Amino acid sequence: MRDNGRMRKTPPELPTILIFATGGTIGMHDVGNGLEPDPAFLEILEERADRVASRYGYRARVNQLQPAIDSANADEETAPKIARALKARVGAMRASGVVVTHGTDTLAYTASRLAFELSGLGVPVVVTGSQFAHGARPTDAFDNLQLAIRAVTQASPTAPVAIAFGGKILPAVRATKSDAEALSAFRAERDLGVGPRGLPGSPEDAALVRADHARVVSVRFTPGVAAVDLLALASTGAAAMVLECYGAGNAPMTKPGMRDALRTISEQMPVVAITQCALGSVDTDRYAVGRQMAAAGVIAGADLTVEAAIAKLGYLLDRGFSAEEIAHLTPMNLIGECSEPSRRATSTRAAGREDASA
Incomplete structure (x- = not known):
């Protein structure tokens, strides 16, 4: 493309962070009958996430688990389903990192399973959520989102799955929910085990054997x-x-x-x-x-x-x-x-x- 005889350079495309919304308090609002899913949340999430990601030289793209769930209803199928969706989308988008938004009730369970399922994915994955809905005043939703996006941009491609919550970055396989009310809802009393041996066999080749998921x-x-x-x-x-x-x-x-x-x-x-x-x-x-x-x-x-x-x-x-x-x-x-x-x-x-x- 030329402009007044000069070649106009196309700006390089920014690397992508996939924001994968699965449901939970972070995406809810209260219109008088208690908290319920906010149909406008995905648009709000994309705008806020893209604004934060641009500060670090990235762009954000939002996808959603279908159907979204209240995390208290998570079962043995939930985390593997999220993992399959992430593997497909990371490949299709060539995403450089993933942030998963999730309800806090079972966030530590899902994050732990994702740590096994996504080992070897080649991009960092961080799970977050909030104690208060995104539209509440005050809310921790966007502080946690910003923390998670920043963590993804700074992590190595081989970093273990982590949880970003309440100002802390915690290893997923060591974390547990410890407070039903405080903004620092999760803790990890133990550090990651030293000298991990790696998953048996190649994660890329480890096909699912069971027709259903083990309970x-x-x-x-x-x-x-x-x-x-x-x-x-x-x-x-x-x-x-x-x-x-x-x-x-x-x-x-x-x-x-x-x-x-x-x-x-x-x-x-x-x-x-x-x-x-x-x-x-x-x-x-x-x-x-x-x-x-x-x-x-x-x-x-x-x-x-x-x-x-x-x-x-x-x-x-x-x-x-x-x-x-x-x-x-x-x-x-x-x-x-x-x-x-x-x-x-x-x-x-x-x-x-x-x-x-x-």
């Missing part, structure tokens, strides 16, 4: 939980079970039928023990009851969060790994989701030496 359920031990409760839950068609245990992985093994129930369930599906505590890890060798659990076939889940445990089991089951392979892989650090026992022991000994020399 993983969890049980939190409390003084009232009995063996019949576990057996009843196991009979619902679940593919794996996570036991949220006391302390270092303890369960009420002297309750009538508990040992037999765990053995029976472990023969049907992978059963993984994690700790209810915010910090620390499962050590089934420490107490006699832990050894009894291990003898019944329960797998020690290291220091996995419940969200990461469910995500990891679902991912491995969906790809057809056997119960024996899952028992081997569960305590292994694949993408930073846990610390391996030998490495935790080394860190503990080192900390002890430092304390002794102080």
Whole structure:
């Protein structure tokens, strides 16, 4: 193209950030009957996201999960469906990064599963949302959106999936929702596990084996939980079970039928023990009851969060790994989701030496 005899240069196209809206409080408004989806939100989101992205030399394009969901209604299909949509759109758009907006109720569960599903995607992925609807006054929606977009523009292509919320960037596989009201709704008590081994096989070649997605359920031990409760839950068609245990992985093994129930369930599906505590890890060798659990076939889940445990089991089951392979892989650090026992022991000994020399 010429202008007065001079060649006019076409400005280079800016790299794209895909903003993928899945639903949740961030996209709602209140017109007098409580919060409900705002039909104008996608247009508002695109305008605000593009304005922020342009500051960093990017443009934003908004897509939406169809149908959008209230995150409290998320199920075992939700995160894999989002992952499939993102893989397709990133390729089609040649996107340089992805921001997912999601409801806070199950945000940590979805983000953990996306960390497995999208490992090797080649672009950074950040998940965000808000405690207050975008039209509320005040709202945290656009502060979190800006934080997420900035994080994507600064992250490396191989960065693990992260959560941007309340002024913090958290590793998805270590995060959990800890506050139903505060703007800093999520926390990550543990850092990413050191020296991840990577997912078994090539993520690009790991085809979905199951016709449907594995349903993983969890049980939190409390003084009232009995063996019949576990057996009843196991009979619902679940593919794996996570036991949220006391302390270092303890369960009420002297309750009538508990040992037999765990053995029976472990023969049907992978059963993984994690700790209810915010910090620390499962050590089934420490107490006699832990050894009894291990003898019944329960797998020690290291220091996995419940969200990461469910995500990891679902991912491995969906790809057809056997119960024996899952028992081997569960305590292994694949993408930073846990610390391996030998490495935790080394860190503990080192900390002890430092304390002794102080």
